[in-house]
Amino acid sequence: MSAGASRRTDDGAARRLVLACLLIGAGGLLLGLQRHADGPLIGTGFAALGMGTFVALVALLANATAEVRAGHGITMPRDGLALLSVGAGFCGSAFLVAGVLVPGGPWMFAEALVLLVVFARSSAPGTASDAGDGPRVGRGTLLLLGAMLLFRLWVTYQGCQREWAAVQVDVPLLSGMEWLPDSLRSVSLIEFTAAEFGIPESGLVFSHTMTLWALGFALAAGGMWLRQRSSWEYENDRVHATISELPPALASLVERLIPEEDWRREGLHHLSDRQRRKRISAMTEERVRRQLELREAFRAAAGAGRAGETGTETEFARDVFGAIERQGALPAARTREERGEET
Amino acid sequence: MSGDRWLQVQAVLAVALLVLAVAVRGCEHGAPARPQPAPGDLDELPEPLQLLGAAGAGRMAELDAVVASAQRAAWVDTRAALDRLEGCPKLLKWIARPEGQRLERLLTALETGSRQEALGALALIFRVAGRTEWEPGMFGGAAGAERLGGLLQDWLEVWAAKGVDDPLLYEPTLAAVLLYGRVMNAAFESGLFGDSERSLERARACLARLCTTPGGLRTPLAIALEDRYPGALDLALEDEGILEGLADEAALLFPDHDGECGE
Numbered sequence: 072m073s074a075g076a077s078r079r080t081d082d083g084a085a086r087r088l089v090l091a092c093l094l095i096g097a098g099g100l101l102l103g104l105q106r107h108a109d110g111p112l113i114g115t116g117f118a119a120l121g122m123g124t125f126v127a128l129v130a131l132l133a134n135a136t137a138e139v140r141a142g143h144g145i146t147m148p149r150d151g152l153a154l155l156s157v158g159a160g161f162c163g164s165a166f167l168v169a170g171v172l173v174p175g176g177p178w179m180f181a182e183a184l185v186l187l188v189v190f191a192r193s194s195a196p197g198t199a200s201d202a203g204d205g206p207r208v209g210r211g212t213l214l215l216l217g218a219m220l221l222f223r224l225w226v227t228y229q230g231c232q233r234e235w236a237a238v239q240v241d242v243p244l245l246s247g248m249e250w251l252p253d254s255l256r257s258v259s260l261i262e263f264t265a266a267e268f269g270i271p272e273s274g275l276v277f278s279h280t281m282t283l284w285a286l287g288f289a290l291a292a293g294g295m296w297l298r299q300r301s302s303w304e305y306e307n308d309r310v311h312a313t314i315s316e317l318p319p320a321l322a323s324l325v326e327r328l329i330p331e332e333d334w335r336r337e338g339l340h341h342l343s344d345r346q347r348r349k350r351i352s353a354m355t356e357e358r359v360r361r362q363l364e365l366r367e368a369f370r371a372a373a374g375a376g377r378a379g380e381t382g383t384e385t386e387f388a389r390d391v392f393g394a395i396e397r398q399g400a401l402p403a404a405r406t407r408e409e410r411g412e413e414t
Numbered sequence: 415m416s417g418d419r420w421l422q423v424q425a426v427l428a429v430a431l432l433v434l435a436v437a438v439r440g441c442e443h444g445a446p447a448r449p450q451p452a453p454g455d456l457d458e459l460p461e462p463l464q465l466l467g468a469a470g471a472g473r474m475a476e477l478d479a480v481v482a483s484a485q486r487a488a489w490v491d492t493r494a495a496l497d498r499l500e501g502c503p504k505l506l507k508w509i510a511r512p513e514g515q516r517l518e519r520l521l522t523a524l525e526t527g528s529r530q531e532a533l534g535a536l537a538l539i540f541r542v543a544g545r546t547e548w549e550p551g552m553f554g555g556a557a558g559a560e561r562l563g564g565l566l567q568d569w570l571e572v573w574a575a576k577g578v579d580d581p582l583l584y585e586p587t588l589a590a591v592l593l594y595g596r597v598m599n600a601a602f603e604s605g606l607f608g609d610s611e612r613s614l615e616r617a618r619a620c621l622a623r624l625c626t627t628p629g630g631l632r633t634p635l636a637i638a639l640e641d642r643y644p645g646a647l648d649l650a651l652e653d654e655g656i657l658e659g660l661a662d663e664a665a666l667l668f669p670d671h672d673g674e675c676g677e
Contacts, residue, residue, distance in 0.1 A: 099435030159428065162435070
């Protein structure tokens with residue numbers, strides 16, 4: 072992170088952003104480990120992570136495309152902390168996806184396809200958040216990821232029990248005939264092999280592995296949520312810092328003309344200092360012009376209302392006119408004396 | 415440490431965590447290392463597994479020198495008595511005789527002795543398994559197999575953990591587990607009209623104690639067994655399958671130790 076950035080911005084947002092990155096890193100670390108039956112912690116392999124990276128990349132591109140369509144152009148992180156945030160966001164998405172995908176076989180591809188669609192839809196135009204912030208994980212996506220984690224935990228449990236199917240349904244009547252082969256007495260659904268699910272021949276310690284994954288998921292998901300909020304605040308702080316370079320009275324006027332809730336929508340996030348200053352100047356000019364236009368419109372409305380133009384005699388028109396007038400927004404009606412002086 | 419500095423340290427830590435989170439996925443568990451004998455370690459008793467097979471009778475005398483003098487006379491007498499065994503007597507009857515009783519006392523003494531004496535004790539048990547009848551008949555009677563299983567279990571309880579770390583006892587220890595599985599499987603399958611669930615439960619409890627820690631991890635014995643005889647022992651199995659793999663391996667390794675003197 073640059074020293075300038077840290078000087079300009081509120082420390083609170085920056086600290087929360089770093090904390091979010093730490094949480095994502097810790098979560099990814101736990102999601103990448105499992106406990107071997109012999110005792111040591113071993114990795115979960117790279118296949119699922121590769122798939123997670125692919126999904127995160129597609130989400131990032133979809134988000135960037137949506138940003139371009141929304142007219143914001145492609146935004147980039149502007150300092151070290153923002154860059155770390157984007158990197159952590161990308162890694163966090165990949166870790167979350169990799170953490171819930173089954174580690175191999177056709178099921179991994181099927182699940183990845185579902186997540187790909189969900190991530191791409193969550194980045195569709197109108198729902199795009201901020202490409203400069205990296206991929207985001209919404210509430211619905213998080214719920215889906217949680218359900219998939221549960222499925223992964225279930226099949227891992229089955230694997231630890233040497234049951235190589237997600238579900239086994241007993242066939243009525245036949246299931247009681249022990250002399251029949253197992254394949255006739257029950258039907259296995261969603262079968263898999265130990266190699267497909269990355270379960271070593273000697274097995275896993277399920278309780279420890281489940282704890283690692285559940286904790287890792289919670290940390291990574293929590294980190295992603297905190298990162299999204301803090302990143303927004305961090306960028307707002309940068310905008311605020313730029314406006315604060317103006318004399319106090321002028322800065323206050325600019326903040327009234329361009330309120331904080333408009334900063335992100337108006338594309339003030341993820342701009343360089345020079346671009347942000349130019350954009351604020353342009354926006355100030357535009358908003359002042361709009362204010363003046365509005366005043367002219369008030370003046371015209373006042374004239375029309377008092378002259379009793381056609382259409383203003385209805386009750387609805389009188390109500391609206393009265394509402395505007397009560398706020399003192401209309402120029403005061405000139406007295407006869409004032410008019411006489413003019414003549 | 416100033417706020418900026420602390421923030422930078424945290425940021426570096428976050429980067430390190432992210433890199434580590436990717437790197438750990440490649441961590442693998444290496445194959446277990448088999449204990450390697452030091453030079454001269456097995457000079458006095460090379461190829462210890464031979465002592466347990468049917469052909470090991472000719473090498474039993476090699477153990478005379480390693481048995482403590484207090485037990486040597488009993489040792490020599492017992493191995494000679496086992497050599498003289500003819501006609502495949504029933505294990506229960508033979509062990510009730512004076513030489514059988516002496517064998518049991520000798521085993522207790524040897525099992526608390528040195529590693530060479532432990533090997534001697536195991537060799538005696540294997541001789542009994544090969545020269546007596548313990549296979550349950552058609553109408554049940556698993557007592558002989560249970561008795562032999564008890565002798566093996568006693569030895570394993572004392573030496574299993576130490577044996578897999580010992581170049582001399584490594585193979586004999588694994589062989590003892592295999593034979594235990596075969597003997598207890600025979601006890602379980604005794605009789606024409608049903609299985610002996612109690613034998614199965616006893617064997618399962620013993621194997622679980624020997625092969626898993628209280629925390630559910632595999633012991634070095636289980637790891638060595640999986641490495642040397644893959645698939646022979648599957649502790650996750652609920653049924654008799656837990657013994658069948660061991661029994662199959664034991665039948666390949668010691669075809670004469672079938673409970674009927676190989677006849």
